[in-house]
Amino acid sequence: MYKIIQKRQLNSQVHLIEFEAKDLAMAASAGQFVILRVDEFGERFPLTLYDFDCENGTITVVCQAIGVSTRKLCALSQGDSVLDISGPLGRSEQVQNVGKVIFVGGGVGTAEVYPIAKAMKQAGNDVTVIIGFRTKDLIICEQEIKRICDNLYITTDDGSYGRKGFVTDILKELLAKDSYDLVFAIGPLVMMKSVSGVTKLKSIKTIVSLNSIMIDGTGMCGGCRIKYNEQAKFTCVDGPAFDGHLVDYDDIILRQGRFKNKEEQSTKHYEHKCQIKLK
Amino acid sequence: MREQDPKERIKNFDEVPYGYSEAEAVAEALRCLQCKNPPCVKGCPAEIDIPGFIKAIAEKQFSAASAILLETNNLPAVCGRVCPQEDQCEKLCILRHKAKPIDIGNLERFAADWKLKNGFGQEKPAIAQVIGHKKVAVIGAGPAGLTCAADLAKMNYNVTLFEALHKPGGVLTYGIPEFRLPKDIVMQEVEQIKNLGVDIKYNYIIGKIKTIETLRNQGFKAFFIATGAGLPYFMDILGEDLNGVYSANEFLARVNLMKAYKFPEYDTPVEVGKRVAVIGAGNVAMDSARCALRLGAEKVYIIYRRTENEMPARKDEIYHARQEGIEFHLLTNPIKIIGDETGNVKTIVCIKNELGTVDASGRRRPVPIENSDFEMLMDTVIIAIGNGSNPLLLDTIKELKLTRKNNIEADDAGATNIPDIYAGGDIVTGSATVIAAMGAGKKAAKAIDDFLKTSKS
Numbered sequence: 001m002y003k004i005i006q007k008r009q010l011n012s013q014v015h016l017i018e019f020e021a022k023d024l025a026m027a028a029s030a031g032q033f034v035i036l037r038v039d040e041f042g043e044r045f046p047l048t049l050y051d052f053d054c055e056n057g058t059i060t061v062v063c064q065a066i067g068v069s070t071r072k073l074c075a076l077s078q079g080d081s082v083l084d085i086s087g088p089l090g091r092s093e094q095v096q097n098v099g100k101v102i103f104v105g106g107g108v109g110t111a112e113v114y115p116i117a118k119a120m121k122q123a124g125n126d127v128t129v130i131i132g133f134r135t136k137d138l139i140i141c142e143q144e145i146k147r148i149c150d151n152l153y154i155t156t157d158d159g160s161y162g163r164k165g166f167v168t169d170i171l172k173e174l175l176a177k178d179s180y181d182l183v184f185a186i187g188p189l190v191m192m193k194s195v196s197g198v199t200k201l202k203s204i205k206t207i208v209s210l211n212s213i214m215i216d217g218t219g220m221c222g223g224c225r226i227k228y229n230e231q232a233k234f235t236c237v238d239g240p241a242f243d244g245h246l247v248d249y250d251d252i253i254l255r256q257g258r259f260k261n262k263e264e265q266s267t268k269h270y271e272h273k274c275q276i277k278l279k
Numbered sequence: 280m281r282e283q284d285p286k287e288r289i290k291n292f293d294e295v296p297y298g299y300s301e302a303e304a305v306a307e308a309l310r311c312l313q314c315k316n317p318p319c320v321k322g323c324p325a326e327i328d329i330p331g332f333i334k335a336i337a338e339k340q341f342s343a344a345s346a347i348l349l350e351t352n353n354l355p356a357v358c359g360r361v362c363p364q365e366d367q368c369e370k371l372c373i374l375r376h377k378a379k380p381i382d383i384g385n386l387e388r389f390a391a392d393w394k395l396k397n398g399f400g401q402e403k404p405a406i407a408q409v410i411g412h413k414k415v416a417v418i419g420a421g422p423a424g425l426t427c428a429a430d431l432a433k434m435n436y437n438v439t440l441f442e443a444l445h446k447p448g449g450v451l452t453y454g455i456p457e458f459r460l461p462k463d464i465v466m467q468e469v470e471q472i473k474n475l476g477v478d479i480k481y482n483y484i485i486g487k488i489k490t491i492e493t494l495r496n497q498g499f500k501a502f503f504i505a506t507g508a509g510l511p512y513f514m515d516i517l518g519e520d521l522n523g524v525y526s527a528n529e530f531l532a533r534v535n536l537m538k539a540y541k542f543p544e545y546d547t548p549v550e551v552g553k554r555v556a557v558i559g560a561g562n563v564a565m566d567s568a569r570c571a572l573r574l575g576a577e578k579v580y581i582i583y584r585r586t587e588n589e590m591p592a593r594k595d596e597i598y599h600a601r602q603e604g605i606e607f608h609l610l611t612n613p614i615k616i617i618g619d620e621t622g623n624v625k626t627i628v629c630i631k632n633e634l635g636t637v638d639a640s641g642r643r644r645p646v647p648i649e650n651s652d653f654e655m656l657m658d659t660v661i662i663a664i665g666n667g668s669n670p671l672l673l674d675t676i677k678e679l680k681l682t683r684k685n686n687i688e689a690d691d692a693g694a695t696n697i698p699d700i701y702a703g704g705d706i707v708t709g710s711a712t713v714i715a716a717m718g719a720g721k722k723a724a725k726a727i728d729d730f731l732k733t734s735k736s
Contacts, residue, residue: 023489027487037445043546043547044537068546084445085482086443086483087484089484216444219509222529223529254621262543262548265542269543
């Protein structure tokens with residue numbers, strides 16, 4: 001059992017949750033993820049580590065309530081527990097001083113930008129962060145990221161905050177004006193695909209973080225396999241970070257939908273159960 | 280053995296054979312000749328006193344029968360169900376010349392089940408871990424790890440068993456389906472092992488959360504690595520990334536470990552189409568095919584590149600699969616999988632083989648017949664062609680000697696090139712049987728005991 005010691009709502013759908021997990025916190029590093037299972041009936045699902053605190057023995061994740069599992073997790077309160085947390089999983093991000101780095105975050109992916117940007121800043125890099133959201137109400141982690149970077153740009157699709165438009169608009173402008181050594185992109189697959197398209201033209205090394213459907217997270221199920229440079233790779237053990245220019249995004253986008261029908265059925269079942277509880 | 284009717288059982292996940300009644304078990308046990316020099320024991324990797332436990336059943340001393348089993352075998356209810364007795368103990372039974380050999384497997388199952396039903400809770404309370412006794416770490420709670428941990432606990436070592444998943448059992452839990460090995464049975468036998476004083480830590484991936492080195496620093500004096508063969512092989516053909524293509528590991532883990540057969544009561548889904556192809560013909564392939572059938576598939580095919588004679592699955596499993604209506608495409612090999620515009624499997628293209636000359640495995644090599652390729656409509660493809668060694672832990676022990684196939688190099692007793700590290704089960708042998716893994720766990724426990732008795736620290 002892993003107890004929730006802090007929970008904070010970041011926007012209407014996104015929650016920050018801090019768990020007691022001493023051994024896990026001691027082993028964790030930026031860029032890694034965990035697999036959670038909320039209750040006996042629950043799925044195992046991956047979430048990237050937002051933060052970890054060795055002194056207090058805690059780990060923090062940021063979760064967007066979309067499917068049944070994430071909704072179950074977000075419905076818990078401080079003091080509640082989840083049954084299982086396994087990790088830290090995946091390779092840790094190589095943190096070194098490379099010079100000028102741009103981070104691009106989209107939606108809830110912004111939370112995953114934070115730990116790596118923080119570590120890269122601490123390693124002495126010049127860190128620029130671009131984060132994009134649909135609208136002002138969905139903006140998360142603005143203050144936290146502001147504190148750990150040199151420049152922060154925010155875009156909203158509807159122009160309700162920051163620049164109206166997409167993260168790639170700003171990225172293109174920055175790359176036109178100045179030279180950069182590395183780009184990190186974490187967010188929706190279509191965003192990471194666009195970012196990789198932009199940086200490929202300029203031949204700037206680009207790292208993306210992939211979060212596929214998986215069960216064990218140790219390479220056993222092979223469900224998270226992606227096409228990468230014409231080869232099969234497992235995001236759980238070979239990733240989650242990959243060279244963005246070698247990833248076949250269209251293939252992953254199709255694979256992410258492989259349980260779509262079942263997910264809808266599961267959501268209906270969950271909502272029905274919630275209604276019964278309320279009555 | 281009485282069994283569920285095939286027409287009925289393909290609609291449920293309940294166990295297929297019913298198991299012996301007391302009267303049936305006693306009658307079968309009375310057939311045993313009680314050989315002075317019993318050949319059956321020589322066929323048992325766990326060296327169970329087979330005539331002894333059968334005699335106890337014949338005398339209706341069921342509790343005593345189970346006690347004899349538990350002396351040498353920590354998972355008798357599991358073994359009674361999944362051991363290939365026909366190739367081991369039963370193969371050597373004297374009676375095979377005259378009539379049928381004694382049904383040792385089902386007698387073992389009977390005695391072990393009797394204990395779980397009637398005897399549980401009567402035994403002495405859990406032995407607390409004795410402080411001051413040497414600490415041993417066992418990595419992986421599958422058949423090899425559970426056996427080794429139990430035997431070491433019986434020798435009064437302070438044993439911690441580290442398991443990567445959230446449930447114990449390894450392949451017994453994630454791989455073998457409910458209808459062949461009920462999970463309740465596995466959990467109850469694991470409970471008995473915990474009662475010996477074994478501490479199991481779940482969600483604990485050694486190599487990630489801790490390394491062998493950190494465990495050494497925490498005072499662990501010996502290690503048994505039993506992480507299994509957990510890296511699924513794919514075929515490297517076109518279309519394996521399509522939706523509807525699973526490794527058998529993923530498919531079975533969804534169904535068994537995560538209980539997708541009870542979806543949506545359980546949250547984990549599994550998508551099974553009307554037409555399912557399972558590639559391979561081992562026990563894992565039969566399990567996958569029979570699960571697919573129970574999940575509503577209309578047609579399930581086993582596609583295998585050699586002939587029935589070379590199929591690695593137990594005869595019993597092949598028989599059960601055929602009985603349930605699974606169709607076999609033998610001497611057939613997939614060459615590509617074709618998808619529709621939404622990325623789902625649409626067809627599978629196969630080529631026919633003929634048998635050529637004998638290869639390194641001693642079997643005749645399948646050779647493709649030119650222009651014999653044909654296409655079958657398909658919705659789901661499950662790849663069950665075996666597993667390799669998982670590098671997750673091994674990569675963190677740089678000095679550990681591996682074989683060419685990246686399995687751990689260990690001798691018969693499980694000793695590796697590092698004095699305090701022992702290994703056994705599939706991580707040493709590659710995919711093998713439950714009982715072989717248990718045998719390796721037993722031998723390693725003895726070897727670890729010898730090592731710790733003679734080591735100074």
